[in-house]
Amino acid sequence: MSEAARESLRAGAQLALAALLATALLAGTHLLTRGRIAESELRSQREALQIVLPPASHDNDPVTDAVTVQAPAWLGQASARVHRARLRGQHSALVLELTAPDGYAGPIRLLMAVDREGRVLGVRVTGHQETPGLGDDIEAGRSDWITRFTGRSLQDPPAPRWAVRRDGGDFDQFSGATVTPRAVVAAVRRGLEFVARHGDALRTAEAGATLSLQTAPDAAPP
Structure with a gap:
């Protein structure tokens, strides 16, 4: 060689x-x-859930006690996670990932916790592209507007008043920006309706399961 x-x-x-x-x-x-x-990643998820889910409401780990849900008509996205909170072995709350697809500048991502009685424990915006100084008042760091959902239910206010005031509802809009709060109000209402209709299936599914719930919400309140 x-x-x-x-x-x-x-x-x-x-x-x-x-x-x-x-x-x-x-x-x-x-x-x-x-x-x-x-x-x-787990730590970040737990920190996000703690913002909408009071610590006293559960003694399990809602990050790992979760299911994947395919219900785009309800949750505004093709696939979303629903976390389950339990207290002393009993279901106490559900935490939904929601998207308001009709924000002024694009989709608005939300996290919402709902207790067993159908009351909102907390809602927070996790992502958006709304105009600074106008639509971004949906952020908790900008105003207290998003906190006004806490304690509300499908009966408080009644269905026709789940809207911004300009549309005859109970929720404030922002000066010069009605589309953004309108989209968030509608998404929160759909989330509550989703829990009311499918809550039992969400609570009883095996952790890690994927549920396909292809029903659609009723028409929006006038």
């Missing part, structure tokens, strides 16, 4: 060894960091 051929083989072997070492290093790094990443 010529010297040139031996050099070529040696270079090829070195490249193969370098590639093998790099692959092993990447695999090792992934194994070492995978647990930390998962822990960080």
Whole structure:
């Protein structure tokens, strides 16, 4: 074998060894960091749930006690998570991921907790693209508007008044921005109706299950 051929083989072997070492290093790094990443994601989810779900309302881990729901007509997105809260073994609340698809500047993502009596425990905006200084008053850090859903139910106010005041309802709109609060009010109402109609199925499904609930809400209140 010529010297040139031996050099070529040696270079090829070195490249193969370098590639093998790099692959092993990447695999090792992934194994070492995978647990930390998962822990960080779980911690972030728990912190988000704590904002809408009072600590005294549960003694389980709602992050892991959850189901995936395919109910786009109700929840405004193709697939969403519903977390279940339990207290002393009894179901105490559901936490829904919702999307108001008809925000002024695009979809508005929400997190809403509802107790066993159908009352709102809390609602928060988790993502939006609304105009700063106008539609972003839906954020808890900008105003207390979003907190006014707390304690409300489908009976308080009655169905026709689940709307902004400009539409004859009980909820304030923002000066110069009616579309955004209108979209959020409608999404919260749909979420409450969804729990009223499908709450039993959500509570009794196995953790980790996927439920397909392809019914649709009734017409919106006039």
